[in-house]
Amino acid sequence: xxxxxxxxxxxxxxxxxxxxxxxxxxxxxxxxxxxxxxxxxxxxxxxxxxxxxxxxxxxxxxxxxxxxxxxxxxxxxxxxxxxxxxxxxxxxxxxxxxxxxxxxxxxxxxxxxxxxxxxxxxxxxxxxxxxxxxxxxxxxxxxxxxxxxxxxxxxxxxxxxxxxxxxxxxxxxxxxxxxxxxxxxxxxxxxxxxxxxxxxxxxxxxxxxxxxxxxxxxxxxxxxxxxxxxxxxxxxxxxxxxxxxxxxxxxxxxxxxxxxxxxxxxxxxxxxxxxxxxxxxxxxxxxxxxxxxxxxxxxxxxx
Amino acid sequence: xxxxxxxxxxxxxxxxxxxxxxxxxxxxxxxxxxxxxxxxxxxxxxxxxxxxxxxxxxxxxxxxxxxxxxxxxxxxxxxxxxxxxxxxxxxxxxxxxxxxxxxxxxxxxxxxxxxxxxxxxxxxxxxxxxxxxxxxxxxxxxxxxxxxxxxxxxxxxxxxxxxxxxxxxxxxxxxxxxxxxxxxxxxxxxxxxxxxxxxxxxxxxxxxxxxxxxxxxxxxxxxxxxxxxxxxxxxxxxxxxxxxxxxxxxxxxxxxxxxxxxxxxxxxxxxxxxxxxxxxxxxxxxxxxxxxxxxxxxxxx
Numbered sequence: 001x002x003x004x005x006x007x008x009x010x011x012x013x014x015x016x017x018x019x020x021x022x023x024x025x026x027x028x029x030x031x032x033x034x035x036x037x038x039x040x041x042x043x044x045x046x047x048x049x050x051x052x053x054x055x056x057x058x059x060x061x062x063x064x065x066x067x068x069x070x071x072x073x074x075x076x077x078x079x080x081x082x083x084x085x086x087x088x089x090x091x092x093x094x095x096x097x098x099x100x101x102x103x104x105x106x107x108x109x110x111x112x113x114x115x116x117x118x119x120x121x122x123x124x125x126x127x128x129x130x131x132x133x134x135x136x137x138x139x140x141x142x143x144x145x146x147x148x149x150x151x152x153x154x155x156x157x158x159x160x161x162x163x164x165x166x167x168x169x170x171x172x173x174x175x176x177x178x179x180x181x182x183x184x185x186x187x188x189x190x191x192x193x194x195x196x197x198x199x200x201x202x203x204x205x206x207x208x209x210x211x212x213x214x215x216x217x218x219x220x221x222x223x224x225x226x227x228x229x230x231x232x233x234x235x236x237x238x239x240x241x242x243x244x245x246x247x248x249x250x251x252x253x254x255x256x257x258x259x260x261x262x263x264x265x266x267x268x269x270x271x272x273x274x275x276x277x278x279x280x281x282x283x284x285x286x287x288x289x290x291x292x293x294x295x296x297x298x299x300x301x302x303x
Numbered sequence: 304x305x306x307x308x309x310x311x312x313x314x315x316x317x318x319x320x321x322x323x324x325x326x327x328x329x330x331x332x333x334x335x336x337x338x339x340x341x342x343x344x345x346x347x348x349x350x351x352x353x354x355x356x357x358x359x360x361x362x363x364x365x366x367x368x369x370x371x372x373x374x375x376x377x378x379x380x381x382x383x384x385x386x387x388x389x390x391x392x393x394x395x396x397x398x399x400x401x402x403x404x405x406x407x408x409x410x411x412x413x414x415x416x417x418x419x420x421x422x423x424x425x426x427x428x429x430x431x432x433x434x435x436x437x438x439x440x441x442x443x444x445x446x447x448x449x450x451x452x453x454x455x456x457x458x459x460x461x462x463x464x465x466x467x468x469x470x471x472x473x474x475x476x477x478x479x480x481x482x483x484x485x486x487x488x489x490x491x492x493x494x495x496x497x498x499x500x501x502x503x504x505x506x507x508x509x510x511x512x513x514x515x516x517x518x519x520x521x522x523x524x525x526x527x528x529x530x531x532x533x534x535x536x537x538x539x540x541x542x543x544x545x546x547x548x549x550x551x552x553x554x555x556x557x558x559x560x561x562x563x564x565x566x567x568x569x570x571x572x573x574x575x576x577x578x579x580x581x582x583x584x585x586x587x588x589x590x591x592x593x594x595x596x597x598x599x600x601x602x603x604x
Contacts, residue, residue, distance in 0.1 A: 033334035034406060041401055043416045051477070052418065054442065055430050067436060071445030120325035135326065142333050144590050148538045148559050149583045152566040152575040153336035155341060157352070176328025206317045235423030237541040238559070242567050249592070253425035255590055257545050260429050274426050285421045289414060296482055299488035300532075 050076070054186055059085055059271040064269040085272035092262065092269065094247060095276065100254040103280070105170045106233040106252055110226050112175045117225065118218075120176075121184025122210055126196070131173065136185070142178040147239060155242050169243045170251070174233065178224045183298065187221035224295040229286065252277045305402050329536070340583070343576035350570040363577035367561075373578065375553040376561045380585075383472060383557075384536035388529050391476045395483035395528065396521075399514075400483070403491045417481035424478060428545035431474040435460040435546075443470075461547050471555055479535065483528040490524030491517070499572045523597055530593040557590040558582050 053076050058066045060081040069075050089095050123129070125134050154173060195217065199209045201295035215222070237253040244250045250258075259273055285292055347359045367373045373527050398416055419427070433495040435444045437459035460470040494517060502512045518525075540559040543549055549556035549564075558578060566575025 020474070037401055037404070037406065038408075039511075041412050044398070045412055048415055048419065048477070051427075051430050051434060052422075054434065058433070066433070067439060070433070070442040071440040072437060075442060114326045116328065119321040123318040123322040127314045127321070128316040129315045132318075135322075138334075139326075139329065142329055144586060145333060145583070146534065146538055146586065147576070148540065148562075149579060149586065150333060150336040150340065150578045152562055152572070153339035154332065155566060156348075156350075156572050157332075157336055157339065173328075173332035175313070176325040177330065178333070179330060181325055206314070210321075231421065235425065236564065237423070237425045237544070241544070242563065253423050253541075256429055257425055260432070260545070270429060270433070274430060277426055278422055281421050281423075282418075285418070286414075292416065293413070293485050296420070296485045301434060 055271045055274050058268060059275045061085075061268055063266045063268040065204075066271065085266070085268040086276070088266065088269045089259075089272050089276070093255070093259055095255075095273065098250060098252050099280075101249060102234065102251040102253075103166075105167060106230055108167075109174050109233050110173045110229045112171075113177055113180055113229050114222055114226060117174055117177055117180035118184045118215075118222065119210070120181045122188050122214065122270070124185045125188035129207065139178050139181055143182060145178075147236075151238055151242065154239075158243055161196065161242070165244050165246050165249055167249055169239055170249070177197070177229065180229065183225055183228075184218075184221055187218060192219065220294075224290045224298050225287075227291055227295045228299065230284070232279070316557045330365050337583070340576045340579045344571050344580050346573050348573040348576075350572055352570075359573070363573050364581075367574060367577050367581070369562075372549075372556055373558070373561050376549075376556045376558045377581075378559050379468060379553075379555060380537050380539060382468065383475075383539060386410070386469075387472050387476055387536055388532045390523065390534055391480050392483060395480050395487055396525070398480070398484045398485040399491055400517075403488060413485075416484055419478045420481040422478060425545060427474055427478045428542045431470075431477075432461065432546050435470055462551050464551050466469070467547055467551060468594055471539075471546065475535075475539070475542060479532065483532065486524050486528050487521065487524050490521045494520045504508040526593055526596050530589060533589045534586050537582060537589075558585075 017176075054287045057076055057078050058070075061069070062080055062082070062084070065079060069079065069167070126237060134270050158164055158169045158173075184202070191214070195213055199213050204212070235253060236251070237257070240251050240254045241257070244254065247255070256270070256273055257276055260270055305429060309368060333370055338400045344357060347357050348364070355445050362437050402413055404418075436442065437444070437457065439445065439448065439457045441457065443460065444457040445454065448457070458466055460466045498516050498520075499512055502516050505514070537557075538559060539557045540563065543555050544563075547555040559582065562575045562578035562582065565571045565578060
């Protein structure tokens with residue numbers, strides 16, 4: 001049964017299609033392209049998330065199932081879920097200690113770094129002092145030195161100072177950071193000078209002007225530096241591996257590497273350790289995602 | 304670009320006070336160790352050695368050059384860079400182009416692709432060690448078997464001299480590609496739409512738009528991500544230490560792995576320092592290359 005109305009519509013549509021056939025096929029192609037993009041993105045996203053999902057699901061499974069089910073899609077299904085592995089981790093090692101060490105070391109570097117590097121960035125951007133440009137050039141040159149380029153001699157230095165196996169060795173060398181200074185410098189130099197001039201006319205000193213006028217309007221750069229520092233420090237492995245030999249001061253990355261080889265090797269336990277190790281940074285990331293992404297993008301435009 | 308700084312009498316003293324903590328830190332923990340590396344590399348220093356400290360010229364450099372493990376390390380880092388830099392940049396560019404469209408849900412996909420970046424490399428290495436488990440039950444083996452329709456023979460990736468380095472490359476790309484993607488995406492979003500519209504009016508197709516509008520404007524972003532990835536390729540350490548200890552048969556050893564082995568495990572400070580200097584020279588060469596490439600483009604403009 002056809003109603004005349006539908007026929008008419010179809011006829012109009014057919015006419016319209018004749019008239020704008022190229023446009024319609026263009027639109028159809030666009031639609032197909034869109035579906036194709038989503039399909040491709042979904043497949044890629046699944047591949048990207050698979051290792052993370054494998055870890056989370058594995059952390060909930062009895063140990064023998066982690067390996068026996070890894071070869072099938074069951075790897076991503078919590079077949080016999082329990083929190084036993086998490087309990088095991090706390091029984092077998094001092095996880096709380098490692099977590100505290102990581103939080104303490106990273107937190108101290110971030111906080112002290114924000115103060116020290118922002119002050120230096122401000123001195124370079126706004127104050128007049130002899131040697132300023134030359135020293136700034138040296139700081140910028142130091143930016144290209146990765147930790148690896150100084151790890152060996154720094155290890156020697158720390159050994160001489162008697163700092164091995166301490167928090168100090170893991171915190172103090174990383175507070176001053178050339179790249180952070182540079183990020184603060186480029187941010188401060190773009191601020192309008194009128195900001196400080198008014199304060200100075202009122203007789204406020206440089207330090208007061210900095211803390212009361214500049215810091216409040218510079219939240220974006222403080223957030224960027226904090227996030228980039230946190231991201232690098234939380235994952236540091238080489239340095240704490242060299243300078244620590246005691247669980248009391250070891251951070252999480254070294255602890256998981258040791259835990260991985262601690263007999264009896266239990267993959268489920270290792271995955272629980274991994275979930276708990278990445279949870280703090282993953283939560284911070286999901287909450288402040290915009291800052292993370294912008295922070296990383298900044299390194300691209302300023303690097 | 305430097306603006307004229309505010310002029311005040313107390314500036315010098317205040318400025319030095321403000322900059323001193325950071326400058327002192329950089330001096331003591333970056334500049335000094337770096338100089339120390341250069342100096343130590345010309346001595347015979349070995350911790351706990353009864354021999355007196357002596358100047359030994361280029362002896363350490365001669366030794367590391369004759370050290371087959373160190374040569375293999377240089378080769379491995381080079382192969383790693385040659386494969387990972389173009390492949391990872393291409394994938395990052397592809398992802399960025401896919402995400403740079405006014406479609407719904409792109410923010411979610413961006414989050415998913417970026418997520419591995421926040422994972423500490425030590426943890427990534429541990430998870431992927433499990434993924435690379437030998438035998439038909441291992442996840443990577445099962446995956447490859449499924450997609451090759453059963454042609455794939457189960458391998459012990461991390462103990463296979465041919466497959467160990469590619470295995471490490473794959474997880475490094477998984478962890479790092481989101482970082483590059485975000486930088487390229489920021490570059491793409493700064494391309495003015497007017498340029499695409501103009502190109503469309505001129506009747507250029509999408510490939511031409513990409514080739515003559517997008518790529519030239521992305522040039523600096525692409526050079527930057529390739530620089531960072533090349534340097535990362537030479538910094539390679541965590542994955543090797545955790546997954547293979549440089550083996551099998553030096554197939555995955557790296558410059559940093561050898562440097563740490565010399566200085567830390569064998570207490571041969573001078574040898575480790577010489578390797579550090581070589582590492583630094585490579586990083587310096589890559590950086591200079593990048594500066595030249597960027598400069599050249601500015602000159603053309």
